[in-house]
Amino acid sequence: MNTRALITQIGPPLFFFAFFVLSWYALVEFFDIPPYLLPGPPRVAEAVSTHADRLIDAALLTAMGALSGFALSFAFGFAVALLFSQSRIIERGLYPYAIFLQTVPIVAIAPLIVLWIGYGLQGVVAVSFIISLFPIIANTTAGLTQVDPRLLDLFAMNNANRWHVLFKLRVPNAVPNMLTGARISSGLSVIGAIVGEFFAGYGTDDFGLGYLIIQTSGQAKTDYLFACILFCTLLGLAIFSAVGLVSNRLLRRWGGE
Amino acid sequence: MGASKMTDPLVIASGVGKEFPGGVQALTAVDLTIERGQFTAIVGPSGCGKSTFLRLVAGLDEHTSGTLSVDGDAPLEARRRRGDLAYVFQDATLLPWRSVRRNVALPLELRQQSDEARIDEVLATVGLSEFADAIPAQLSGGMRMRVSIARALVTQPGLLLLDEPFGALDEITRQRLNEELLRLWERDGWTGIFITHNVYEAAFLADRVLVMSARPGRIVADIAIPFEHPRDADLRHQPPFAELAREISEQLERAHS
Numbered sequence: 001m002n003t004r005a006l007i008t009q010i011g012p013p014l015f016f017f018a019f020f021v022l023s024w025y026a027l028v029e030f031f032d033i034p035p036y037l038l039p040g041p042p043r044v045a046e047a048v049s050t051h052a053d054r055l056i057d058a059a060l061l062t063a064m065g066a067l068s069g070f071a072l073s074f075a076f077g078f079a080v081a082l083l084f085s086q087s088r089i090i091e092r093g094l095y096p097y098a099i100f101l102q103t104v105p106i107v108a109i110a111p112l113i114v115l116w117i118g119y120g121l122q123g124v125v126a127v128s129f130i131i132s133l134f135p136i137i138a139n140t141t142a143g144l145t146q147v148d149p150r151l152l153d154l155f156a157m158n159n160a161n162r163w164h165v166l167f168k169l170r171v172p173n174a175v176p177n178m179l180t181g182a183r184i185s186s187g188l189s190v191i192g193a194i195v196g197e198f199f200a201g202y203g204t205d206d207f208g209l210g211y212l213i214i215q216t217s218g219q220a221k222t223d224y225l226f227a228c229i230l231f232c233t234l235l236g237l238a239i240f241s242a243v244g245l246v247s248n249r250l251l252r253r254w255g256g257e
Numbered sequence: 258m259g260a261s262k263m264t265d266p267l268v269i270a271s272g273v274g275k276e277f278p279g280g281v282q283a284l285t286a287v288d289l290t291i292e293r294g295q296f297t298a299i300v301g302p303s304g305c306g307k308s309t310f311l312r313l314v315a316g317l318d319e320h321t322s323g324t325l326s327v328d329g330d331a332p333l334e335a336r337r338r339r340g341d342l343a344y345v346f347q348d349a350t351l352l353p354w355r356s357v358r359r360n361v362a363l364p365l366e367l368r369q370q371s372d373e374a375r376i377d378e379v380l381a382t383v384g385l386s387e388f389a390d391a392i393p394a395q396l397s398g399g400m401r402m403r404v405s406i407a408r409a410l411v412t413q414p415g416l417l418l419l420d421e422p423f424g425a426l427d428e429i430t431r432q433r434l435n436e437e438l439l440r441l442w443e444r445d446g447w448t449g450i451f452i453t454h455n456v457y458e459a460a461f462l463a464d465r466v467l468v469m470s471a472r473p474g475r476i477v478a479d480i481a482i483p484f485e486h487p488r489d490a491d492l493r494h495q496p497p498f499a500e501l502a503r504e505i506s507e508q509l510e511r512a513h514s
Contacts, residue, residue, distance in 0.1 A: 150350045153317050157344045158367040158412075159337055168366070172354050253354050253392065 039223040047223040048230065054212070059231045062193050062208035065121060066239060069128025069196075070189035074182060076129075077136025084137075085144035085170055086162075095141075102134040106195055114200040123200030124208065128192030132185040139181030143174025176254050179247035186243040190236040209235070265293045267416065267448050268314055272323030274473075275309055282473040283309045286323065289467060289476055296442055296449040298459035300505060301469030302513050307452045308347075310474070311418050314450065315344050327416070340368065343414035345422045349401035351393040357404050358389040364412045379407040382441065399430040406434075410441065419451045423458070435461055436490055443487050456505040460498060461488065468508040478508040 021041050027033070028040035035043055048055065080098070084091040106127065113130065114123040147170055155165050197210025207215075209232050216225040268291040275284040283306040291297050301307045312318040313325055316333035327335035327342075336342045343364070351360045361376050380386050383403040393401055402422060409417060419438075423431040439462055442449055453459050459466045460482055468478035482501060484492060492498050 148350070150346050150348070151352070153312075153315075153344065154346070154350055154363075155367065156317060157315060157336070157342060158364045159340055160367045164367055168363070169352070172352070175354070 036220050036222050039226055043223040044226040044230065047221075047227040051224060051227060055209075055227060055231050058207055058209045058212050058228075059235050061121075061206065062124075062190070062197065062210065062232075063235055063239070065124035065193035065196060065208060066128050066189040066235070068121075068125045069192055070132055070182075070186055070239070072125065072129045073132040073136050073185050073189065077133050077181070077185075078140055078178070080137050081140035081144055081174075082166070084141045085166070091141070098134060098137050101130060102138075106131045106192065107198075110195050111199050114196070119200050124193050124196035124210075127196030127200070128189045131192035131195070132189040135184040135188065136178070136181040139177040139184075140174050143177030144170045147173050176251060179243075179250060182243050183240065183247060186239045187236055190232070190239055194232060266290045267293045268325075268327050268450070270310075270323065270325045273310070273313065273320050273325045274322035275306065275313060275318070276321045284313075284320075284475065285473040286475050289479075291448065291450065293448055294446050295465060296451065296463050297465050297467060298451045298453060298463035299467045299469060300453055300456060300459045300509060301474060302471045302509070303454055305469045305471050305512075306474030307469050308420050310469075311344075311420050311450060311452055315342060315418050317344075339415065341412060341415040343409035343412065343417050345405055345409050345417070345419045347421045347424055349393070349398075349405040351401060351404055351408075353393050356390050356392055357385060357396070360393070360404055361408045361411050364408060368412065375411060379411050382410070383407045383437065399426055399434065402426060402434060403437075406438065406441075410445075413445070414447055416448045417450075419449065421452050421454070424453070424455075431455075431458065432490065432493075438462065439488060456502050456509060457493065460502045460505060461493060466505055468505065468512050470512040477512050478505075480505055480508065 025041050028038055039047075080094075084095070109130075110127050113126050117123045117126040151169060151173075152165070155169055160168070193208065194210040194213070197208040198214055201207055201211035201214065209228055213225060213228045213232075216222075216228060268289075270287050270289050273284060273287040274282070276282050287310060299307045299310065309318065313320045314327060314332055316327075316331075316336040319333075325332060328339060329335075330338060352363065355363070358376060358380070361379060362371070365372055365375070377386070380389055383406055385400065385403055385407065388396065388400065393404070396404070405422070423434050426434065435458055442462075449462075451459070451462055456466075463482050466478075466480045466482060467476050468480070469475065470477045480501070484498070
């Protein structure tokens, strides 16, 4: 029964993965596409195994940048949302500027951030932080302010003070929204870290996937570039799934009436 | 009016009106006196403002004309000073992320108290001891309403305001909860104001039934319910009960037009 459930869970995506890889292979072989344009799956696999050590190191460093950026977004975004929930005036005054975080093209300001914050990890974390901040602010603020008015009445009937309303009602009410925000942000934080690394690369000894992408594309090592992209995808997937797993677990409590 | 010859009024309304912003007149000139320890039901067509009146007594809304006092004070002050008003909402209005036990504990927590023995006692009173660790999503509508009542009773309220608490339940569950509520009142002797549009419920529970007119609401009839306590389920099948219910119905019909 359990293995059956597992098969129906991962069977379909696995099938389409196999289909995709085979079509890709067939395409490359049939049209005789040169490897510097589109390498076939075996070449990419070979690049992965040849450069495995460097790829893993790079992925770990990028993961560190992304997770640090994400953690900062979560903490800072939560604090900002708490502030917004306490004052309509502050919310109205600052929310438009929070939207700015969402709309500004990150590639355009990343060089500036690196210039200000400095090269290396801190620059990468800063870019990752900025791109992943808005979903946390927006979702948490919504959860903190959109509380069932009858629950507010209930707290009023018990003469609850402001802090009780905040920490016993608004914050727990916002948990599902915070988790939604976290899921979106976790994916963005990986993108932010990679974009950050385009500009804030660490140098030739210590580097992340973003730096490696710039390097390999510059040298037309397309199979290696594909391996980098594969690792970026896997990293994003890993972080996204980890956050998803934690949130599903927590949300069981919040199942809703 | 008939039952107002007693001596110890808790709620006094004189010419109370409520106009909502935008000019909707919910109540006009409500005059009534509610004695301490009395169980009063207010019936009226839907939308007549009976819930609005209850919110005024609770200090959750402010009246716009006339005078309204609870225990000699304005409602809000009375609520803050006494700290023993409880309100039971139309829906159970539970915190979905808390267990039954933690939901019942909430009013104590908000008063910086903890009394696990008292929580056990009220859970037993409403027959939910076995479900103490369940979360609201796992309960039926009737059970959630029981939790809501347990939560209202946990602080031993002096004034219990019930806003159509059983309106969403099926008839059998409603009758059973009526009997339980009545037993609690007979035992503890709080003052009760019960909003409903069900004349049988009103006649079964109350010492006195006030009939409200269609909006803008005002009191159009004051009917004493002389049945002895303790009352039991059998009362519903007796001719005098049917007679009184019919009288309330007639008044209600007149109030509609």
